[in-house]
Amino acid sequence: MNLHIDHAKRILVANDRGGYTVPTDRLYPFQWNWDSAFVAMGFALYDIDRAYRELERLTEGQWADGMIPHIVFHQPSDTYFPGPDVWRTKHTIPTSGITQPPVFAIALRKVHERAGKHAEARTLPLYEAALKWHRWWYSARDPERTGLVALHHPWESGSDNSPAWDVALARVPTTTVTPVMRKDTGHVNADMRPRDEDYKRFIHLLDTYAACGWNPAKQWEEAPFKIAEIQTTAILLKAGEDLEHLARLFGRTEDATEIADFNDRSRRAMLAQWRPALRxxxxxxxxxxxxxxxxxxxxxxxxxxxxxxxxxxxALVTEMKTWSKGLKVAFPTTKPGVGSWEPKRYWRGPAWAIINWLLIDGLQRNGHPDAGEELRMSTIAAIETEGFAEYFDPVTGEGCGGLGFSWTAAAYIWLMR
Ligand code: DGY
Incomplete structure (x- = not known):
C-alpha cells in the first residue's frame, strides 16, 4: 500500500460534504466547478459511484440557460467571501453567477469509461448537462462565433490573479457597491493571495453583472473585462472532443455534428493565436x-x-524547458524572472498539480512523452515531499496556500495510476 495514496484518499474523505468535495476546509467551503471535475477523475480510479456523485451534485447548480456556475453553495458557511448574499443570483440552490474552466466533460468521459457495463443510464443525464453547458459557452461567450470563448471575470479562468489579467484588470474601477470583507487572508498568509486592489476589482465586476441581472446578452454589452481566453478554449475543445466521442457512442448523431462544429471552430481559432516569436x-x-x-x-x-x-x-517544449530550468518544481504559472513573477503568490508563479496534469496530457498527445514524464515525476516528488498543498513554490518546492487540498490529492491518485 502506497501511504501517500492512502493519505490522498483520506483527504477526499475529510473534504466530503455529502456527495461533493470542498476544495479544502474553511478557505473554500462549498463545491467548486473545475475542482470537482478533477476530483471526479481521481474517484473514477477507485470509487465509480462517488465519481458520478461528484458530477451529479455539481449539475444541481446548473442554470436554465446551461451555465454551470463556478460555486454551488449547497450549505451555508461563514468562512468565505463573497457568499450567496453578494452574488444575488436567482437559482434555487444558491450559486455564484459566473463559470469556470469546463473540465466537466473530460471527467465525464473518464468516469464513463471506467464504469463498465451499465454506465450509460447514469452517464446520459450528465452528458445532457455537459452539452447544454457547451452550447452556453458557444452562445453566451462567443456570440460572434470566433471560436474563442471569452471570460468576464478573472475568477472564471481559475487563475484568479494571473499576470495575464494585469492590463485588462487595471481598467476595471476599484469602486464597489458591496463592501469587500475578505475572509481568505484569515486562513492563508496574505502574501500568498491576491492583493486587496485585485479584490476590489473582482467585486466591482461581480456588482456590475449582478446589476445586469446575470443576463448573458446584457453582460456581453456591459462587461468591462472581456478576454477571449486561450486556456479556457483549449480545455473546452478537449472537453468538446470527449463530448463528441460520447455523443457518437450513444448514437446521438445530430449532437455529434453540432459538437464537431463547435470543436472545428475552436481548433481553427486557437491555431491563429500561435505567436512564433513568443513560442x-x-x-x-x-x-x-x-x-x-x-x-x-x-x-x-x-x-x-x-x-x-x-x-x-x-518550440513550445523548448520554451517550457527555458522556464523550468533550475526550478525545484515545474511548471511555473508565470515565466521566472519577469517583472510580474512572484513564486509564492497564487497564480503569479507557483506550480499547480492540476495545471501539470493538463500539460502532461498535452505533452503526451504532441509527441513529447519524455517531457511529460519529467513533469509527472516533478509533480509527484513535490507532493510526496510537502504534502497535498494547494500549490508549490517552484523555487523552494514549499507547499503553499490551503493544505489538505482535494485537487492535489486527486491529481496524485491520477498521476500514480
Ligand atoms: C477564490 O475565492 O479565491 C476563488 O478562487 C474564486 O473562485
Missing amino acids: RFVSRDLISGEDVQAATQAGFIPLLSLDLDKDIAD
Whole structure:
C-alpha cells in the first residue's frame, strides 16, 4: 500500500460534504466547478459511484440557460467571501453567477469509461448537462462565433490573479457597491493571495453583472473585462472532443455534428493565436483588441487539445524547458524572472498539480512523452515531499496556500495510476 495514496484518499474523505468535495476546509467551503471535475477523475480510479456523485451534485447548480456556475453553495458557511448574499443570483440552490474552466466533460468521459457495463443510464443525464453547458459557452461567450470563448471575470479562468489579467484588470474601477470583507487572508498568509486592489476589482465586476441581472446578452454589452481566453478554449475543445466521442457512442448523431462544429471552430481559432516569436499561444483582450502578452502557463495549454505540427510542438517544449530550468518544481504559472513573477503568490508563479496534469496530457498527445514524464515525476516528488498543498513554490518546492487540498490529492491518485 502506497501511504501517500492512502493519505490522498483520506483527504477526499475529510473534504466530503455529502456527495461533493470542498476544495479544502474553511478557505473554500462549498463545491467548486473545475475542482470537482478533477476530483471526479481521481474517484473514477477507485470509487465509480462517488465519481458520478461528484458530477451529479455539481449539475444541481446548473442554470436554465446551461451555465454551470463556478460555486454551488449547497450549505451555508461563514468562512468565505463573497457568499450567496453578494452574488444575488436567482437559482434555487444558491450559486455564484459566473463559470469556470469546463473540465466537466473530460471527467465525464473518464468516469464513463471506467464504469463498465451499465454506465450509460447514469452517464446520459450528465452528458445532457455537459452539452447544454457547451452550447452556453458557444452562445453566451462567443456570440460572434470566433471560436474563442471569452471570460468576464478573472475568477472564471481559475487563475484568479494571473499576470495575464494585469492590463485588462487595471481598467476595471476599484469602486464597489458591496463592501469587500475578505475572509481568505484569515486562513492563508496574505502574501500568498491576491492583493486587496485585485479584490476590489473582482467585486466591482461581480456588482456590475449582478446589476445586469446575470443576463448573458446584457453582460456581453456591459462587461468591462472581456478576454477571449486561450486556456479556457483549449480545455473546452478537449472537453468538446470527449463530448463528441460520447455523443457518437450513444448514437446521438445530430449532437455529434453540432459538437464537431463547435470543436472545428475552436481548433481553427486557437491555431491563429500561435505567436512564433513568443513560442507560445496568446489570448486576446476583446476590449483593447490586443494580444495578452503576459508570459503565463495559459500559452502552453493548447497542447492538450490541438494536434500540433512538429515545429510548433517542439518550440513550445523548448520554451517550457527555458522556464523550468533550475526550478525545484515545474511548471511555473508565470515565466521566472519577469517583472510580474512572484513564486509564492497564487497564480503569479507557483506550480499547480492540476495545471501539470493538463500539460502532461498535452505533452503526451504532441509527441513529447519524455517531457511529460519529467513533469509527472516533478509533480509527484513535490507532493510526496510537502504534502497535498494547494500549490508549490517552484523555487523552494514549499507547499503553499490551503493544505489538505482535494485537487492535489486527486491529481496524485491520477498521476500514480
Ligand atoms: C477564490 O475565492 O479565491 C476563488 O478562487 C474564486 O473562485
